[in-house]
Amino acid sequence: MPPPKHTASTTDSPQRHRWCHWHKGPSETAVLVDAVERNSAPPIALYACAPCREQRGLIPLADRP
Numbered sequence: 443m444p445p446p447k448h449t450a451s452t453t454d455s456p457q458r459h460r461w462c463h464w465h466k467g468p469s470e471t472a473v474l475v476d477a478v479e480r481n482s483a484p485p486i487a488l489y490a491c492a493p494c495r496e497q498r499g500l501i502p503l504a505d506r507p
């Protein structure tokens with residue numbers, strides 16, 4: 443595997459471009475809202491962006507009690 447290329451950007455956040463599973467596109471506002479449990483497999487993490495969370499009434503896992 444080649445080493446990562448250095449760019450002008452110093453940001454090294456893997457979470458910069460997340461995926462919204464509701465509108466099925468990349469979103470910088472997407473946060474983890476749910477995880478689907480599967481039998482004999484790790485749960486699937488579901489991310490939703492701010493507009494989708496508002497439309498569907500989704501609550502980020504981090505904001506839950």
Ligand SMILES: [Zn+2]
Pocket residue numbers: 462463464465466469490491492493494495
């Ligand atoms: Zn979305």
